[in-house]
Amino acid sequence: MTSYEPEPNDEPIDNQPIDVSDPAIVAKYESYLRMLARVQMRRALQAKVGASDIVQQTMMQAVGAIDQFRGGTEAEFRGWLRQILARCLCHLDRDMHRDKRDVRREQSMEQRLAKSSMRLEGLLAGDGPTPSQNVAAGENVLQVVMAIERLPDAQREAVRLHYLEGKKLSEVAEQLGKSTGAVAGLLHRGMKSLRDQLGGLE
Template identity: 30%
Template structure:
């Protein structure tokens, strides 16, 4: 069977006619492995996405999630950070989708971006670990009773804060988690939650007010 991957020419809104809209690849795929056929299929979808085909784009992104996770795992990203790497990779893919050449492997292109995002994530983790004092070391260096009491008090306050956040309405909780805890930008949080930046800002404002009231009894 021959695979002819084509997509309709389209007018690009970001600066003119989409170029190179000729058939992407014509190959006899009977001799190809399953992986190669899957790669060809994704290349075709990505080419169509470059021309503005939303359905093809969502399909290729959907299939990319597993690939990105595998790359991130190979790079040594801890399990609890894999989803962050997936999301950051998908956002990067969206931003640089014009750099993909449909005549080449989609897998190689995606893997390179995913590996970069995974390394960034590991570096960020390393920086965070360096900033935070290792627990045994902290006890050794700050063993006096007052500081131990301070730590216990801090734990209590953190638990109260966690409880207060959990009690927020879903929209407000989401805003605090995305903007406050995960430190995403408004634009990132908007893409991740599907809410407008305006709604996120309002929800964050209301959440902070509710948290203040609950923790400090301010009215």
């Protein structure tokens, strides 16, 4: 396991320091990692191995290698965890298809996970860069994840597919077997619920 080095195009890094002296801190990020895993895992893989299983593997590796984390901020720690998750996802995909290790595939997976994380962190952000408009800065991203998890199933899936996976309204409607109007309603209610839940962060 190598130490995490932020990529030039990595997510904006906040300055909130993080103390990783207790490996148990990894458990705080279980929901965050599970949401990213659900976004990136192929459906064929999800049918055989649940997102929770791959997240448990990721967390075990992170705990075992916690002394190799060289960052100092919460955002850098999320990046390090995503790096481990990307490696686990690619290893699973490789094992299922009996392929050789492909470093480029792992790097691509890391980039996709980072993009999904940025979408998650910017989910409720306003158009401007002020702190009050960026409710997902720092550790608040974990609160956003938990708020999404609390949504009713249909709203949660619609929000995940449209905002985190970047699917068009018509694509979400097709996947959920609903009309575009019904999906628009789910998204509207889901986002309203998220804003209500997270109002204290603004």
